[in-house]
Amino acid sequence: xxxxxxxxxxxxxxxxxxxxxxxxxxFLDVVREVFELHGFAPLETRAVEPVERLLGKGGDADKExxxxxxxxxxxxxxxxxxxxxxxxxxxxxxxxxxxxRLDFPFRRYQVQKVWRGERPQEGRFREFTQxxxxxxxxxxxxxxxxxxxxxxxxxxxxxxxxxEFRIQVNNRKIPEGFYRGIGISDVATxxxxxxxxxxxxxxxxxxxxxxxxxxxxxxxxxxxxxxVSSTDLSxxxxxxxxxxxxPTLDEGLDALAAxxxxxxxxxxxxxxxxxxVARGLDYYTGTVYETQLVGAEAWGSVCSGGRYxxxxxxxxxxxxxxxxxxxxxxxxHLLVTKRGLTASRSTPAAVLVAVVDEASRETSRRVATALxxxxxxxxxxPSAARFGKQIRYADRRGIPFVWFPGAGEGGDxxxxxxxxxxxxxxxxxxxxxxxDLRPAVVTP
Amino acid sequence: xxxxxxxxxxxxxxxxxxxxxxxxxxFLDVVREVFELHGFAPLETRAVEPVERLLGKGGDADKExxxxxxxxxxxxxxxxxxxxxxxxxxxxxxxxxxxxRLDFPFRRYQVQKVWRGERPQEGRFREFTQxxxxxxxxxxxxxxxxxxxxxxxxxxxxxxxxxEFRIQVNNRKIPEGFYRGIGISDVATxxxxxxxxxxxxxxxxxxxxxxxxxxxxxxxxxxxxxxVSSTDLSxxxxxxxxxxxxPTLDEGLDALAAxxxxxxxxxxxxxxxxxxVARGLDYYTGTVYETQLVGAEAWGSVCSGGRYxxxxxxxxxxxxxxxxxxxxxxxxHLLVTKRGLTASRSTPAAVLVAVVDEASRETSRRVATALxxxxxxxxxxPSAARFGKQIRYADRRGIPFVWFPGAGEGGDxxxxxxxxxxxxxxxxxxxxxxxDLRPAVVTP
Numbered sequence: 102x103x104x105x106x107x108x109x110x111x112x113x114x115x116x117x118x119x120x121x122x123x124x125x126x127x128f129l130d131v132v133r134e135v136f137e138l139h140g141f142a143p144l145e146t147r148a149v150e151p152v153e154r155l156l157g158k159g160g161d162a163d164k165e166x167x168x169x170x171x172x173x174x175x176x177x178x179x180x181x182x183x184x185x186x187x188x189x190x191x192x193x194x195x196x197x198x199x200x201x202r203l204d205f206p207f208r209r210y211q212v213q214k215v216w217r218g219e220r221p222q223e224g225r226f227r228e229f230t231q232x233x234x235x236x237x238x239x240x241x242x243x244x245x246x247x248x249x250x251x252x253x254x255x256x257x258x259x260x261x262x263x264x265e266f267r268i269q270v271n272n273r274k275i276p277e278g279f280y281r282g283i284g285i286s287d288v289a290t291x292x293x294x295x296x297x298x299x300x301x302x303x304x305x306x307x308x309x310x311x312x313x314x315x316x317x318x319x320x321x322x323x324x325x326x327x328x329v330s331s332t333d334l335s336x337x338x339x340x341x342x343x344x345x346x347x348p349t350l351d352e353g354l355d356a357l358a359a360x361x362x363x364x365x366x367x368x369x370x371x372x373x374x375x376x377x378v379a380r381g382l383d384y385y386t387g388t389v390y391e392t393q394l395v396g397a398e399a400w401g402s403v404c405s406g407g408r409y410x411x412x413x414x415x416x417x418x419x420x421x422x423x424x425x426x427x428x429x430x431x432x433x434h435l436l437v438t439k440r441g442l443t444a445s446r447s448t449p450a451a452v453l454v455a456v457v458d459e460a461s462r463e464t465s466r467r468v469a470t471a472l473x474x475x476x477x478x479x480x481x482x483p484s485a486a487r488f489g490k491q492i493r494y495a496d497r498r499g500i501p502f503v504w505f506p507g508a509g510e511g512g513d514x515x516x517x518x519x520x521x522x523x524x525x526x527x528x529x530x531x532x533x534x535x536x537d538l539r540p541a542v543v544t545p
Numbered sequence: 546x547x548x549x550x551x552x553x554x555x556x557x558x559x560x561x562x563x564x565x566x567x568x569x570x571x572f573l574d575v576v577r578e579v580f581e582l583h584g585f586a587p588l589e590t591r592a593v594e595p596v597e598r599l600l601g602k603g604g605d606a607d608k609e610x611x612x613x614x615x616x617x618x619x620x621x622x623x624x625x626x627x628x629x630x631x632x633x634x635x636x637x638x639x640x641x642x643x644x645x646r647l648d649f650p651f652r653r654y655q656v657q658k659v660w661r662g663e664r665p666q667e668g669r670f671r672e673f674t675q676x677x678x679x680x681x682x683x684x685x686x687x688x689x690x691x692x693x694x695x696x697x698x699x700x701x702x703x704x705x706x707x708x709e710f711r712i713q714v715n716n717r718k719i720p721e722g723f724y725r726g727i728g729i730s731d732v733a734t735x736x737x738x739x740x741x742x743x744x745x746x747x748x749x750x751x752x753x754x755x756x757x758x759x760x761x762x763x764x765x766x767x768x769x770x771x772x773v774s775s776t777d778l779s780x781x782x783x784x785x786x787x788x789x790x791x792p793t794l795d796e797g798l799d800a801l802a803a804x805x806x807x808x809x810x811x812x813x814x815x816x817x818x819x820x821x822v823a824r825g826l827d828y829y830t831g832t833v834y835e836t837q838l839v840g841a842e843a844w845g846s847v848c849s850g851g852r853y854x855x856x857x858x859x860x861x862x863x864x865x866x867x868x869x870x871x872x873x874x875x876x877x878h879l880l881v882t883k884r885g886l887t888a889s890r891s892t893p894a895a896v897l898v899a900v901v902d903e904a905s906r907e908t909s910r911r912v913a914t915a916l917x918x919x920x921x922x923x924x925x926x927p928s929a930a931r932f933g934k935q936i937r938y939a940d941r942r943g944i945p946f947v948w949f950p951g952a953g954e955g956g957d958x959x960x961x962x963x964x965x966x967x968x969x970x971x972x973x974x975x976x977x978x979x980x981d982l983r984p985a986v987v988t989p
Contacts, residue, residue, distance in 0.1 A: 108642040108859075111626070114591035116639065118646055119653065122587050138917040140894030140924030143566050147558035147672055148592075148658060152616065167613045171662035172596065172627065182555070183616065195560065198552040202562055204891070204941050206927045209563065214592060214658075218615035228591055243927055245906060366907070367914070415552075447648070450584030462689060463810070470811070473582040480584030483650045483687055497648045 113219075113227030115434060120499075123444035123540045125230075125433045128261060129212060132232045132427060135257040136210035139249075141234050144209040146191035148216075152181040154194060165217040184216040188233045189424065193413035196237055196420055205420075206238040206246070212429070226430055235424030237412050242421040244356060247388040247408050248363035250425045254392065254404055255368040262442060262542050263432070265395035268404070269330075269375035270364075272357040272388050275340070276326060276379065278350025283322050285315060295327055296379040299401075327377040333365060334358050336374040360388055386410040390425050397439070403432045444540040446499025451533050452479035452515070453495040454504040459485050464506050468513065471528035472504075477538065479504075492518055501537050504528070557663075557671030559878060564943075567888035567984045569674075569877045572705060573656060576676045576871060579701040580654035583693075585678050588653040590635035592660075596625040598638060609661040628660040632677045633868065637857035640681055640864055650682040650690070656873070670874055679868030681856050686865040688800060691832040691852050692807035694869045698836065698848055699812040706886060706986050707876070709839035712848070713774075713819035714808075716801040716832050719784070720770060720823065722794025727766050729759060739771050740823040743845075771821040777809060778802050780818040804832055830854040834869050841883070847876045888984040890943025895981050896923035896959070897939040898948040903929050908950050912957065915972035916948075921982065923948070936962055945981050948972070 110116070117125060137143075155166050167184045185191045188211045196203065212232045219225060234253060236246045251268045258266050276295070277288050285291055294309045303324050310320040322343065329339045337354050357374055364372025380389040387408030394403060406425030413420045436442040452472060454465045465481050472479045480500070482491045488505070495503050496518055508514035509525040516523040554560070561569060581587075599610050611628040629635045632655045640647065656676045663669060678697060680690045695712045702710050720739070721732050729735055738753045747768050754764040766787060773783045781798050801818055808816030824833040831852030838847060850869030857864045880886040896916060898909045909925045916923045924944070926935045932949070939947050939962055952958035953969040960967040 108638050110642070111591065111593065111595075114593060116591055117589070118643065119586040119588060122589060125589075126587050137893035138920070138922045140892055140922055142563040142892045143570055144563060145561070145566060145569075147555065147560055148660075149555065149558060149672070151555075156616075166616045168616045169611045169613050169628065169660075172600075172610045172612045173662065184613065194552050198554070199562065204938075208892070208924070216592075216613075218617065228593070238927075246927075367910075448584055448586045448652070449581035466811075476582070478582045478584055480652070483682075483690075494648075 113225070115226055115228070115430060117437075118447070120444040120447040120540075121433075121437050123447070123449075124437060124442050124542050125429070127444075127540075127542050128429060128433055129230075129232070131260045132257045132429070133210070133212065135253060135260065136232075136234055139208075139234075139253050139256075141208045141210040141253075144192070144195070144211045145213060146185070146188070146195050146211070148184055148214070149182040150185055150191055150194065152183040155183045155186065155190060165219055167216050167218050186215055186217045188213060188215065188231050188426065189235070189412070192233070192235060192237075193420075197413050197415050200239075200415075200418070200420075206236050206242070208234070208236050210234045226434075229428065229430035232427040232429045233406075233424055235412070235422050237420050237422035239418060239420060242408075242423065244359065244387075245363075246423050247356070248360045250388075250406065250423055251360070251372060251390050251392075252363065252367050254390075254425055254427070255364075255371045257427075258392075258404075259368075262544075263394055263403075263436065264397075266371070266403075267373050267393055267395060268364075268371055269373050269378045269391045269393065270357065270360050270388055271374070271376055271378040272353040272360075273385055273407070274349050274353030274387065275357060275376055276323075276353075278347035278353055279326050279340070279343075279345050280323065282345040282347035282350055283319050285319055285323070287313065291315070291323060292379045295323060295377065298327060298377055329376040330373060332361075332370055332373050334361060336361070336376065340376070356387060380405065380407055384409045384411070388423070397435070400435055403428055403435075441545045442542060443545070444499075445543050446501070446540045448480070448498045448500060449478040449540060450480040450498070450500050451477055451537050451539075452502040452504050453491065453500045454479055454481045455488060455491045455506070456482045456485040457506060461485075461506070465504075468504055468506055468528045472531070472533075475529075477533045492516075499540075502533070557669070559670055559672070559874060561881075562891070564888040564891040564984075565877075565881050567891070567893075568881060568886050568986050569873070571888075571984075571986050572873060572877055573674075573676070575704050576701045576873070577654070577656065579697060579704065580676075580678055583652075583678075583697050583700075585652045585654040585697075588636070588639070588655045589657060590629070590632070590639050590655070592628055592658070593626040594629055594635055594638060596627040599627045599630065599634060609663055611660050611662050630661045631659055632657060632675050632870065633679070633856070636677070636679060636681075636868075637864075641857050641859050644683075644859075644862070644864075650680050650686070652678070652680050654678045670878075673872065673874035676871040676873045677850075677868055679856070679866050681864050681866035683862060683864060686852075686867065688803065688831075689807075690867050691800070692804045694832075694850065694867055695804070695816060695834050695836075696807065696811050698834075698869055698871070699808075699815045701871075702836075702848075703812075706988075707838055707847075707880065708841075710815070710847075711817050711837050711839060712808075712815055713817050713822045713835045713837065714801065714804050714832055715818070715820055715822040716797040716804075717829055717851075718793050718797030718831065719801060719820060720797075722791035722797055723770050723784070723787075723789050724767065726789040726791035726794055727763050729763055729767070731757065735759070735767060736823045739767065739821065742771055742821055773820040774817060776805075776814055776817050778805060780805070780820065784820070800831060824849065824851055828853045828855070832867070841879070844879055844883075847872055847879075885989045886986060887989070888943075889987050890945070890984045892924070892942045892944060893922040893984065894924040894942070894944050895921055895977050895983075896946040896948050897935065897944045898923055898925045899932060899935045899950070900926045900929040901950060905950070909948075912948055912950055912972045916975070916977075919973075921977045936960075943984075946977070 307320045385407035389407035391402035392404035404427045408423040410421045412422035454469045456465045503516045505514045515526040751764045805818050829851035833851035835846035836848035848871045852867040854865045856866035898913045900909045947960045949958045959970040
């Protein structure tokens with residue numbers, strides 16, 4: 102088909118070149134592998150939900166939804182539909198819709214595109230992939246799942262080229278109990294103000310707290326709590342030292358201590374109790390998570406989540422859950438643009454099988470078939486150009502090996518075009534070096 | 546969050562249960578593996594294109610497009626955007642936009658959701674996944690790629706539980722040359738009528754041809770050509786026997802003979818020269834493909850494509866291409882609903898590690914970590930219920946093994962809950978039977 106001549110990027114809708122997409126695929130493969138090793142079942146939900154369900158979530162979500170509409174719709178019989186802006190709302194609906202056909206506790210992972218109609222800015226996208234895990238149960242959810250979530254993420258991140266990272270954990274009950282213990286009753290407003298700490302700093306936060314009705318002493322105490330952080334259990338004593346007691350605070354400290362203790366055992370140095378972490382969303386009721394890459398704290402959290410007592414409810418049954426979500430497109434995009442991550446080649450092919458002349462293309466094709474039968478990705482040269490040109494074809498794509506049928510005495514030869522070394526080889530037995538079998542993720 | 550109580554499926558937007566999704570994932574994994582073995586680079590494009598680009602394709606595509614719109618848009622500065630209805634239009638745009646950064650011939654695969662605002666009916670979806678491969682070049686595209694496409698698909702299908710299948714191939718130049726050779730000048734209209742043969746049969750097609758201006762003899766010849774089919778090169782003689790000669794016809798017969806000869810060599814019995822295959826889309830100019838599962842011809846083509854002389858053009862440079870596309874959601878949905886395909890379990894976990902009591906959960910967790918370190922997907926029991934209940938937990942999900950820490954003399958034991966056999970085992974060395982490591986695709 103012919104295409105209009107104007108082709109331009111659309112702001113907020115990122116696209117990768119092939120080598121960058123190979124980096125993203127590596128990330129997708131690793132998170133999937135780790136999620137499956139931990140027994141999370143794969144799930145996909147449709148991209149659309151009724152608009153009323155998307156907007157029902159509260160907060161300012163209504164600012165972010167894309168509605169969809171059949172351009173040729175000749176009637177209004179279609180319900181108003183919108184693209185999902187996260188994977189939690191559709192998962193909650195899926196659980197309600199299929200409750201009778203799922204086994205609880207239900208562990209699922211879900212890796213899909215989501216869409217948000219926000220104003221695009223650097224590192225903020227209107228279309229991006231999220232990778233979520235959640236555990237949901239009926240009525241009650243065992244607390245050990247709250248310790249499990251960040252440790253699954255820690256295992257995935259350890260296998261990824263993201264460098265050092267910290268998963269910050271808090272428990273909503275700690276600030277809630279603490280605020281009540283010092284006589285603050287509007288917990289939600291106080292949390293929302295504390296959530297701005299990273300952006301505006303403690304001075305302005307104290308002012309906002311006082312504006313919202315807190316005394317100077319209360320504001321000082323709120324900031325003191327937010328400054329508590331430890332990679333071990335010492336945060337408990339640090340909170341006690343502030344002299345505030347409340348049953349909800351004690352519950353929260355016990356719960357967070359269990360999560361941090363599991364982290365100390367299984368991923369030393371990765372989990373940090375950080376009592377500043379609030380998470381903006383109202384529905385978290387227990388542990389909350391944020392994740393920062395060391396040295397790239399300005400990127401903000403790359404993986405967040407928490408526990409919600411009521412992920413879904415049909416009026417009779419309540420489904421509590423806990424989940425965590427990797428902002429995958431954003432993470433990969435930042436690593437590609439800021440740290441120069443790329444792939445060692447722009448194609449899966451490890452070998453280019455050269456073609457001596459068009460009449461012998463079938464010979465080259467048979468070599469390729471023999472290599473593929475043993476799991477070696479390869480490509481047959483597109484034309485029987487002179488060998489120098491065929492080698493350049495491989496070189497431009499980063500394909501490490503070029504195969505020359507009939508080049509040896511009574512057999513083929515293969516050339517490592519990086520070293521120039523060329524040796525006799527048989528397609529039925531040649532071993533591709535394991536590190537060359539797949540494109541590797543590299544930094545320049 | 547709380548959810549509105551009404552949860553209903555949306556017609557045309559299919560969702561799978563976990564075991565069904567595992568079937569779909571198996572299909573996705575196999576096609577990806579085969580595409581990568583053949584050196585196709587992975588690519589994803591954004592889900593949206595400018596509406597004018599989507600509608601510019603001609604035909605009745607305008608009936609099928611979903612437009613998107615920010616619900617909270619306070620201005621009209623956003624260009625009109627729509628969801629893509631196939632992967633060819635966005636790929637053509639991507640090639641134009643990135644031509645300077647791609648190496649040609651460019652081989653890519655693309656597996657993504659597409660959306661069509663059609664009236665839903667059985668096996669027709671408004672949201673579904675397509676899996677495409679294409680090769681695109683600058684100016685000229687070598688004809689051997691036209692033989693390669695269906696053979697890549699044949700290799701993927703042979704590895705999938707789809708049973709016997711046939712890939713029907715034709716070349717647009719054959720009917721075009723033949724029609725001109727018998728004096729029919731309106732080739733496009735004639736092709737569109739012949740395309741209805743499967744639906745309405747030869748009688749009504751002859752009538753429509755005559756209505757469109759053909760003589761009875763011309764109509765008879767058109768139907769005679771459409772009835773030619775062979776799994777070898779005999780179709781060439783069968784066409785010659787009809788007594789029509791035209792240079793374009795000869796070109797088409799030579800090209801199709803080359804494709805069928807490659808098929809006879811590489812995938813005997815799979816490729817069928819079928820001169821009835823027309824494909825509705827105007828932009829095909831050479832070989833065209835359709836694929837049918839034997840015994841399920843009523844499902845129609847599950848994988849189609851063809852050659853286009855101008856996949857994309859910026860006015861100065863033309864990019865010819867050839868591609869083929871698997872209608873993956875539709876194929877899997879039909880196999881699941883009509884042939885009962887499902888997965889052997891509803892979770893990736895091969896092992897459930899039992900928990901003796903909550904105090905020893907950490908012991909069970911260490912077993913799980915040891916198994917995962919050797920690539921064995923597993924799950925720790927959600928509660929320290931009595932073992933009968935923990936075994937039922939595994940059984941309901943189809944998890945084949947339950948691991949009992951400390952059950953043996955000085956060690957652990959593992960039970961195959963299908964046979965009941967329970968043996969001593971060490972998490973550092975136990976071998977999971979390879980056939981149990983991943984969920985298998987099975988028929989009841």
